[in-house]
Amino acid sequence: MVKSDINKFFENYLEKKGLFEDKKVLQSSYTPNNIPHREKEIKEIASMMAPALREEKPSNLFLYGKTGTGKTLSVLHVKEKLEKVSTSKKVGLKIFYLNCKLKKVADTEYRLIATLARQFGQNVPITGLPTDEIYRIFIESIDKESKNIILILDEIDQLVKKAGDEILYNLTRLNSELKNTQITFVGISNDLRFANDLDPRVKSSLTEEDINFPSYNALQLQDILNERSKKAFREKTIEQGAIEKCAALAAREHGDARRALDLLRVAGELAERENSEKLLIKHIDKAEEKIERDLISDVVSTLPKQSQLVLLSTFNLHDKMNSKIFTGDVYNLYKKLSSDVGLKPLTQRRMSDLIAELDMLGIINARVISKGRYGRTREISMTIPDSEIPDIKEGLTKWLNL
């Protein structure tokens, strides 16, 4: 009985055609051939990098603009095309893309260089070598390879925030160490003010040329969504107005195209799970909530245990009393919790740094204030809407085996 039910379910599942034709198209890793409303920027990038084909050194390039404005996409697009030409014409050119935000990959000077060296096929250890040594290995390996190297550093602001701008200084000076090769840097930043806070020497050399990526407006987002949904969904599976709704929602938040695409994809997934014939507008509303939740719980779940504990403490305090939360309170609760879990509590000094990190990740808001006579502390408030907190708390307690 049961067995045949299950068989039937699977058979039905197979027979029933899903809404998606090709879901990959909506994922952020996908690079479409056609990038609407970025023709100008792509052309600019291409003309900046073109000298590399003649084995001349292109200027360093700096791209900035809010998240989801197509910076990464445009660069990768140009990269692909450029690589194609250069390999067919046998030009000595290599292009590397590296996202500096990835933890344990490129968030310190050592790790950044080590990752780069690894991309050149060098087998370098994750720790133990002097940083100079890593530089030497890296320089050596690229110097014999090819004439031109273009290094794309995505989310470069994150790197500087964590590890200081000395790295960039070292990097820009790298060219003087190289005999046969030249490195061109392409920096990408979401933070518009980032370049201004840099050491002037670094700034001038890194931003020889810069391109601003403006935010998309709702109409442009619609174009993008239409373009992609044609490939992603089967015909006539989207309710009239659904795409417009996606575009409008995403446009409300500074025109983030990635968000718009996520919205559409998750809505499609939800619709499919509900066995709905079409992607309806209501699915998009649900998708918005889900994305928010998933995004946060994704970050939270990859946090180190200690940070999770700190976060849980702040959430608990936030629930218990709706007054302001201060560092000292968090630390006391954290200490109690950590002994419950059987984790050795960190010092308050360290926790202070952890709170600062959580703030940087945008999971909480922590602001240093002075309470005058009553000392100085961080005042912590929530960035997450109250309705989402119980869910995340549940996840936290699970991960922490509480």
Add this chain to the structure above:
DNA sequence: CGAGATTCATGTGAAGTATACCTTTAGGCTTAA
């Protein structure tokens, strides 16, 4: 009443420690001549 001193609770920087990992080196063992 108001300017300046005081105070508190913690921020923050620097230096030190523990841990995990790396390379080099020297000793001991095996092996082939």
Add this chain to the structure above:
DNA sequence: AAGCCTAAAGGTATACTTCACATGAATCTCGTA
């Protein structure tokens, strides 16, 4: 004797601790109007 393996020595990066000093506005103090 040459070659190979192993373990110790000496080095680094990273996460964390310890120590000590810095902060900055509410509150206190005290001289002055």
